[in-house]
Amino acid sequence: MAGGWDEFVKKRCPSSPSPTANARRTAFARSAPLPGVSSRTVHGVRVRGVDVGPETRCSHYGTDRDVVALRFGCCEAYYPCFECHETVADHDSEPWPRERFDEPAVLCGVCGAELTVGEYRDCGHSCPDCDAAFNPGCAAHEDRYFES
């Protein structure tokens, strides 16, 4: 593009004392991650959230058994918990839709198995693939994750 970024900034902010520097700073601030916010690839699957650990624990749920990430209907992305979604995503969360309960929507952070909602509900709070124990307390707020 002729003129490039400086030309573009001058046109946009003609009266600013140092338009280029200001614009660069703003652009950088916007693209930099928020403190403590991260995403991580767990067994080849992208998991977004706050301080996501190697087995998908997060800053909200970090016990031995908090090793699942859940996929949200709104963005089809995996998050360790709904609080992570609330913090990191730029939109309201939607639970995983009922008509897609036969698609993978739960990730085991220990082995990387992806479970459908049905498999997750039937697994007795442990991973059918690697036997890792899942947190049974998650069932208490299941409606945030799975459409009821």
Ligand SMILES: [Zn+2]
């Ligand atoms: Zn979302």
Ligand SMILES: [Zn+2]
């Ligand atoms: Zn979280």
Ligand SMILES: [Zn+2]
């Ligand atoms: Zn597993």
